[in-house]
Amino acid sequence: MSQDPTNNIKSFSILTLGCSKNVVDSEFLIARLKGNELNYVQDISEADALIINTCGFIKPAKEENIQLIQEASELRRRNKLKSLIVFGCLAERYAAQLRTQLPFVDHIFGLNSNDEILKALVQNPKLELLGERELLTPRHYAYLKIADGCNHTCSFCAIPLIKGSYISKPKEILVKEAESLVTKGVKEIVMIAQDTTYYGIDLTGERMLADLLSSLSDIKGLEWIRLMYAFPKGFPDDVLKVMAERDNICKYVDIPFQHVSTNILKSMKRETTRQQIESMLEKIRKAVPEVAIRSTFIVGYPGETENDFKELSNFIKDAQLDRVGVFTYSAEEGTPAFPLGDAIPEDVKEHRRNTLMELQQSISMKKNRNKIGTSLKVLIDEKVSLDMYIGRTQHDAPDIDNAVYVHSQNPIEPGTFVNVKIDKAEEYDLYGRVV
Structure with missing residues (x-):
């Protein structure tokens, strides 16, 4: 199906699937569509057009995306929608297959397709509307996507196939974007990219993350800056210096290690070793004593033996990380690891995942008990009852980390510290309780 943009489309809804980077992409798109006088509605039943921003990272995500697109296609088939548009990572990677399988989707676009989406929905659109965002997060925090693409060649990862080479967003544009967000009430900025620590190499030949952090830290009214998606190899030491010196940079860093077995790390092409990882942890904790370190790991990677898994388990016990996520391996076609097969049974993968999460649960319990009796600075995210609120400390990223339940007899507005x-x-x- 194809949609004539003159077909009286006045409203749209957008369904964002996948990671926080997709959230940012959707926010820019919403602002541009609203700038072209289309009404944004959250309820799909009230929308003339539905836009689905897809994720194509791993098999479970792809399956969920396809199911949701099929459900939306049924609405389009029954003329409950005037237009159905699919774009983003899944569409970039599987456009031809999607067009064959989903005849009731009007348009399938890949990445960086905001102009095409505008032309599909608006007659004579104003394409020059750039730089504004309509936040999908609560108004007091926002994601700042500092780069796109990736130059690493991790064997399990399809991101370079989908997004291409690393492209940093110029610092001047990022600072203006952050300043604009702060004027709208944003108190916390969460810095994201496929690899935040690679920032600037494509622009200047040098890593410029510390310089960017310093410039963002200078913005008046910006109370928290959080660093996500660091890469172990080449982690810049000057970032730690800035983090230690600046009060509004959260003492928090997210570094996906993925594994610690030398054999698995080599096969994964992670460009690091367990010894280097342990040295990095020591360096970070020495430079920023209050730091909370978050990491993620993959279990069930091809060739992962019981000894490899035992080594990973022992590392989790010894490293005493503050936050941990564990994922089971998903074989992705086109990646260097795909020819290795996927021989480890799913139940073994799940058992290994659960084992690591139980280990981390006990570590988290111990760390949390040590906080009893202390006073912490908490950013309130939402009200859950008459006198109960949910918030986060500087050691907790939105949606993925711990929460603080706060009792207060006096009303607290979300976004308040x-x-x-x-x-x-x-x-x-x-x-x-509030003190």
Whole structure:
């Protein structure tokens, strides 16, 4: 099907699937469509057009995406929608297959396709509307995507196939974007990219993340800056210096290690070793004593033996990381690891994942208990009952980390910072009252 943009489309809804980088892409698109006088509605039943921003990273995500697109296609088939548009990573990677399988999708676009989407929905669109965002997050925090693409060749990862080479966004544009977000009430900026620590190499030949952090830290009214998606190899030491010196840079870093077995790391093409990872942890903790370190790991990678897994388990025990996520391996066609097959049974993968998460749960419980009796600065995210709120400390990223349940007899607006005395701890949650 194809849609004539003159067909009286006045409203649209957007369904964003996948990672926080997709959230940012959708926010820019919403602002441009609204700038072309289309009405943005969250309820799909009220929309003339539905736009689905897809994820094509791993098999479970692709399956979920296809199911949701099929459900939307049924709405289009029954004329409950005037236009259905699919774009993003899945569409970039599998455009031909999607066109064959989904005849009731009007348009399938890949990445960086905002202009095409505008032309599909608006007659004579104003294409020059750039730089504005309509936040999909709560108004007090926002993601800042500092780059796109990736130059690493990790054997399990399809991102370079989908997004291409690393492209940094110029610092001047990022600073203006952050300043604009702060004027709209944003208190916390979460820096994201496929690899934030690679920032600037394509622009200047040198890593420029520390310089960018310093410039963002100078923005008046920006209270928290959080660093996500660092890469172990080449982690710039000057980032730690800036983090230690600047009060509004969260003492927090997310570094996906993925594994620690030398054999697995080599096959994964992670460009690092367990010894280097352990040295990095020591360096980070020495430079920023208050730091919380988050990491993710993959279990069930082809060739992962019981000894490899035991080594990873022992590392989790010894490293005492603050936040951990564990994923089971998904074989992705086109990646260097795909020819290795996927021989480890799913139940073994799940058992290994659960084992690591149980280990980390006990570590998290111990760390949280140590916070009982202390007072912490907490950013309130939402109100959950008459006198109960949910917030986060500087050591917790939105959606993926721990939460703090805050009791207060006085009303608190989301986006407010409060001091909370902790009086109870669970594995992943803290409880306290405003002091």
